[in-house]
Amino acid sequence: MNPIKHVAIIMDGNGRWGINKKKSRNYGHQQGLKTVEKIIIESLKKNIRYLTLFAFSTENWKRPKSEIKFLFSLLEKFLIKKIKAFHKNKIKLFIIGKKNFSKKLNNLLNESERLTSKNNKLQINLALNYGSKSEIVSTFDIIKKKGLKISEKTISKNLYTGNIPDPDILIRTGNTNRLSNFLLWQLAYSEIFFEKKLWPDFNKKDYNRIINNYKKIKRNFGDIQ
Ligand code: IPE
Ligand code: IPE
Ligand code: MG
Numbered sequence: 001m002n003p004i005k006h007v008a009i010i011m012d013g014n015g016r017w018g019i020n021k022k023k024s025r026n027y028g029h030q031q032g033l034k035t036v037e038k039i040i041i042e043s044l045k046k047n048i049r050y051l052t053l054f055a056f057s058t059e060n061w062k063r064p065k066s067e068i069k070f071l072f073s074l075l076e077k078f079l080i081k082k083i084k085a086f087h088k089n090k091i092k093l094f095i096i097g098k099k100n101f102s103k104k105l106n107n108l109l110n111e112s113e114r115l116t117s118k119n120n121k122l123q124i125n126l127a128l129n130y131g132s133k134s135e136i137v138s139t140f141d142i143i144k145k146k147g148l149k150i151s152e153k154t155i156s157k158n159l160y161t162g163n164i165p166d167p168d169i170l171i172r173t174g175n176t177n178r179l180s181n182f183l184l185w186q187l188a189y190s191e192i193f194f195e196k197k198l199w200p201d202f203n204k205k206d207y208n209r210i211i212n213n214y215k216k217i218k219r220n221f222g223d224i225q
Helices: 014-020 025-045 065-088 103-116 132-146 152-157 204-216
Strands: 006-010 050-057 091-096 122-130 169-172 191-194
Touching (some): 014 025, 025 065, 025 204, 091 103, 169 204
């Protein structure tokens, strides 16, 4: 049976969900946050070591200002409300992506990372202003500055995810079969699950079904059966 250390999720479909409910895209984001909580709780229960959540991409800046503003205020409120409970549950929060937000949000993110930095039950990598291509370019810059040789090892080690094993599972909700510039290097051998459900409808039963299906997969890594 395959052990699961790392699950990565592209949480997609909030906007459509809100519109389908005859409400707003932002209402969908609000509901999507409830799914985030459920999946964090389930990940703790399942002893998942790393959970990487795609919350905002480098491409998402193209969206209307009002939606972007709403998303970041939602994140701010969520962190203020939950960070103590995260800490109590030995959750470590780690941001992947360039932290170039408002001073207030940057401080809050840094403070949340600092507070939880020693925790070792579940590490949540929150991808914010994250783009895989930009990450890889920055990594090459770092390697050059350090005077290292370019190799698979030095690239892996100098990504945001440097000390984290690659995801075993990638889940994308929202009935869309693409990676949208997420973890292009790290997903080289991950098992990918594209889900039809929109993120606010995704639940612990869906999550457990995926985990159970994953456990049955024979991972070859290029070898034969
Ligand atoms: C959430 O889903 C992902 C974010 C960028 C916050 P979307 O907002 O992309 O929802 P859809 O895909 O438009 O329905
Ligand atoms: C990917 O979803 C980014 C996040 C979930 C944060 P998008 O909705 O931005 O992806 P595209 O634009 O449909 O590829
Ligand atoms: Mg989308």
